[in-house]
Structure formats: C-alpha cells, structure tokens
Amino acid sequence: MKRMCLRTLELLMAGFCLLITSLATPPNCAAQTFVDMSSQVTITKSGLVLNRATNTFNSLVTIKNSSSTVLNAPLVLVISNLTPTTVTLANPSGQDPSGNPFVNLNVPTGGLSPGQSISNVLLQFQNPARVAFSFTTQVEFRSGASISPDGSSIVFKTPGGATVLTILLLNQEVVISTPQGNVTNVTHQLANISDDASHVGVYTNAFQFVPAGADTELEGQSTSTFAYYGASGQLWQITADPGNAFYLSTDSSMRLLTSDGSRILMISAQEGDINPSFTVYDQNANVIYQSAGTFSELDRAQISPNGMYLLVMGLVYKQNAIQGLITVTNITNNVSSSFPFSVGIGAVPVISISSDGRFLIAYQGNQVTLP
Amino acid sequence: MDFRFRVLSTAVFALCFTLFLVAPPTAVADSFTISVNTSAIAGASAQLAFDLINGGSASNTVTISDFSTDGTLGAVSPTGEISGTLPGTVTLMDSPASFFNEYLTGLTLGTTISFVLDATTNGPAASSSPDALSVFLLDPNTGLPLFPTSDPTLSDSLFTLNIDGTSAGNLGVYTSIVSATPTSGTPVPEPPTGTLLGGGLAFVIWKFSRRH
Numbered sequence: 296m297k298r299m300c301l302r303t304l305e306l307l308m309a310g311f312c313l314l315i316t317s318l319a320t321p322p323n324c325a326a327q328t329f330v331d332m333s334s335q336v337t338i339t340k341s342g343l344v345l346n347r348a349t350n351t352f353n354s355l356v357t358i359k360n361s362s363s364t365v366l367n368a369p370l371v372l373v374i375s376n377l378t379p380t381t382v383t384l385a386n387p388s389g390q391d392p393s394g395n396p397f398v399n400l401n402v403p404t405g406g407l408s409p410g411q412s413i414s415n416v417l418l419q420f421q422n423p424a425r426v427a428f429s430f431t432t433q434v435e436f437r438s439g440a441s442i443s444p445d446g447s448s449i450v451f452k453t454p455g456g457a458t459v460l461t462i463l464l465l466n467q468e469v470v471i472s473t474p475q476g477n478v479t480n481v482t483h484q485l486a487n488i489s490d491d492a493s494h495v496g497v498y499t500n501a502f503q504f505v506p507a508g509a510d511t512e513l514e515g516q517s518t519s520t521f522a523y524y525g526a527s528g529q530l531w532q533i534t535a536d537p538g539n540a541f542y543l544s545t546d547s548s549m550r551l552l553t554s555d556g557s558r559i560l561m562i563s564a565q566e567g568d569i570n571p572s573f574t575v576y577d578q579n580a581n582v583i584y585q586s587a588g589t590f591s592e593l594d595r596a597q598i599s600p601n602g603m604y605l606l607v608m609g610l611v612y613k614q615n616a617i618q619g620l621i622t623v624t625n626i627t628n629n630v631s632s633s634f635p636f637s638v639g640i641g642a643v644p645v646i647s648i649s650s651d652g653r654f655l656i657a658y659q660g661n662q663v664t665l666p
Numbered sequence: 667m668d669f670r671f672r673v674l675s676t677a678v679f680a681l682c683f684t685l686f687l688v689a690p691p692t693a694v695a696d697s698f699t700i701s702v703n704t705s706a707i708a709g710a711s712a713q714l715a716f717d718l719i720n721g722g723s724a725s726n727t728v729t730i731s732d733f734s735t736d737g738t739l740g741a742v743s744p745t746g747e748i749s750g751t752l753p754g755t756v757t758l759m760d761s762p763a764s765f766f767n768e769y770l771t772g773l774t775l776g777t778t779i780s781f782v783l784d785a786t787t788n789g790p791a792a793s794s795s796p797d798a799l800s801v802f803l804l805d806p807n808t809g810l811p812l813f814p815t816s817d818p819t820l821s822d823s824l825f826t827l828n829i830d831g832t833s834a835g836n837l838g839v840y841t842s843i844v845s846a847t848p849t850s851g852t853p854v855p856e857p858p859t860g861t862l863l864g865g866g867l868a869f870v871i872w873k874f875s876r877r878h
Contacts, residue, residue, distance in 0.1 A: 342795055342798020344717070344798060347804070347809055347810050348811075353821055417819065417820065427763075429794065
C-alpha cells in the first residue's frame, strides 16, 4: 500500500517534470521529419513588390488544399532552389533538415479542408544587388510531437497529419481500493520523448488488483507494454510476460531515448526494481545492446544523448553489505567503467552524461571524467 | 510545273489568309484607367513611382499614357528599361537581364492624377512568379511611402497589377483614393502569334507567286 502510494507520487512528479522539460526545450526543427505535401495542394505566387522600409522584395503565396482530405497542422512553406545565393529569405520561421528556410502556415483550427485556402503568406526576399532570382516552394508537414494547448499532454502526429496518439503524462491516477473493496484496474501511461520530438516511447502498465481476502496486502497482476513511435507512427511494441513488468522511469532525468530518438533504452525489472536488465533497441527493433546481472536493485538508468553509452546507478547486495555502484558502458564495444560508492550518506540520486559521452555528473554533483 | 506551283501556292495562300481572318485574338492586354484623388494632400511634395519587377522568364511591357494631373511634375529618375517621359507616354519593360524597372518622378501634388495603364499579358512559366507593376506615392525626403495602405505585401503600394497571364490580370487596389476602371470595358486586343505568322506567310507566298 505504502509502496503503491509512493509510486503514484513518483509518477505524478515524473509527469510534471517531463511536462516542464518538454515546455522548456522546444523541438529542434533541424532534426524533425518533414514530409512533402505538395501533391495535395496548389500553390500560387504573386508578383514581387519592393518594400522600401525593409528594402525587401515581397511576395504573397496562396496555398489551396486540392486533395479530398483535410490537411492538419503543423504545415510549413519551404523555400528551396533560391538562386542566386546572394538572395535570401528575410523572414524564415526556421530551416528544414536540408537547410532550406521555411515559414509557418497558419492552418485553421480543425485543419485545412478540401478546397480551402491559406492566403497572403508573406515571403520577404533580401536582394541587395536587385538581380533577377527564382525559387521553388513546397508545402511540408512537420511531423512529430507537440504540447497540447492546455499543457496536459503531448500530441503525436503522423505525416498525414492525423493525431495517432495523445499521450497524457499521467494517464490515470492510481486509486487504491480497500482490501475488501472492488477490483481496481489501474493503467499507468508515461511517455519519453526524444529531444527533437521525432520519436516517442510509451510505457503502459495495466495492473489489475485482486481482492486479497482479509489481509491488507494488495495483490494483482500487471501487463506491461512498451511502444515506440516514430514520425510515421508506431514502429514496434513489446509486451512483457505477465508478472515481469517493464520498468519505467519515474524521474525526468532518466533518459530512455537518444536525442534523435533513433535508439531506445528499455529496462526490465522485477517488482521493487530488483535485478534489472537493460536492452537498447534501434528503430527496427534490433537489439544493439543487452546486459543483466550487475545490479541487485536499480536506482537510475540512462542512455547518453548520442546513444553511445549506458549509465546505470543502483545497488549491489553483498554479504552483510550494500554497495552503491555507477557503471558507464560503451554500447559499441561493451566496455564498462565502474564507480563504486558507499550508500547511506544522503547522496542525491542524479546522474547525467554529456552529449559526447565524455563527462558524467553523478552523486553530489561530483564530475567524473570517463576513461 | 509552273501551273502546279501556282495551284499549290494559291491553295496555301488561301489557307493562310483564312487563318488570318478566323483566328481568334488569344492575346490581349490589361488596360485600366487609373484615377488618384490627392485632394487631401494637395500641395505636398511627393514622388510617383511605377515599379515593374520581373518575376521570372516571361517578359512584359507596361505603357502609361494619357497622363494628366493638376499638380506639377518634377525631376525624373528612371531605372532599368524605361522609355518616354511623363506627361507623354512612358513604357516600362522587363527582361531576365532587367529585374527592377522603375519610373520615378518628382511631383508637387494637385488634387488628382489620372492615366491609362496598358500591359501585355505574358503569364509566368510553371513555378515562376508573375511580373508585377506596383505604384507608389513616396516621401521625397525619406523615400518611403507617404502613407500606409492595405497592401498585403506590407509595402504600402497604392495598387499592384500582377500580370498572371489572364486577360484582365490581377489588379489589387489598396487605398480608397485610387479608382481603377477597365478601359472601354474590354481589353485591348493584340494580334495573336498564329495570326501574325499566317498573315506574314500568306504575304510571302503571294509575292513569290506573282514573281513566277
């Protein structure tokens, strides 16, 4: 009972931290997935007009949905093949992965319906030499995740623009029934999103409580799944054997996805985080790395942002002793470095590794240089 | 041989002449009578700018004629392919080598400015931008527009004609002091290319057959 409440509190805190983290770090557009939607729209450009205040040559673009389906946000207008190179777009909203500038399109609420248009999309070109120039335009869908307007969830969309998954940071609060009460089915659902918002890992743990007679122990059976979503939708899903739950980060500092979401760390552990094992998958569900047996109890685990290192912090039970241990494993060659420590000295359970994998920040803020 | 040539040339001549007569005028010119009411700012020093900007591969010609104002015209500063001087006829042309073409004239404003605007109608190639003529009233000291307009390009033009290949073009007027009326209610016809070719070929054959 007490453990369940603690877990609930942890989940709530994790969800809050994940939300704050997501809001504080906007997606890196350079690594997002852009899907060309030009075959579904008609693009019309106006002529150029000199704006003497900005010394730019301005053009207006109209985008009409010429398809039979609704086109959902987020849509952008990408400017490419802008020649000569002395001419540049003065009002870009960002750049696509190819380095082409784009401007955001103001898609109506509910999406751009068939036959509907977005008018007066302003393009401002800097052209100091006042030479003839040309450019091409295409409308692209910026796939990935976004925070819902009310901040309660992360919405993940496919290139078609449809919302395939709305991930609530904490799907459902845990309600503990009395020992004599009704069966309570609890579903935890938490998401871990890559830094560029292109991939999402979703952990779902459905736990069915079973009334346990006269005692006050809660018993039940859990079914855990781990689903991995990319820009095109769900990539793969693994369901745990009953009773062998996947472990899910309850700490926002636990990174399960690499920066670009191309690798995902899955942790499997017995109830109580006992005997954890670690598996790193790629986008095609290929196992890149697997280990088990070092730790007796898991405290924190993390994959490095570049996907090259696995960090684990936990406890090792020894005869008449418990030892804290941090391991950093090079996933490529399976070489590990170990940093033992004494437990019970009020350490702060935080670990983090730098993007290049060279620096580790661990207990009490000590910085350790990796070999 | 001579007889057969005459029969053949006569037939070709007849065909070409028929083509000349029946071919519809597919190319027309945008033509508008423009009137600008400047009574609210009469007496102010200004510059009147006509900008013809090349949007792509198509080339067009814009002619300003029948210019009239009760204000006083000042110094002229042309840029690009410009010929003529107001109040006479002024022609602006664009080409791939001439991107920005501007007729800029000083002007002490009276109460009205009027002129007739004619433009050819060569539309843009696929994925290109159309040529556009935009007209401004500028502050001669700053070079910026005298007053804001509802120009959606945020350039504060009085009006803009996008030469999009349609017979009437796409004219947008962004201030209430400008009125634009299509001239004579119908576009000015231009001989289509097929008609000109047919007529020319018929003339050559006619001359050649007379020599024989």
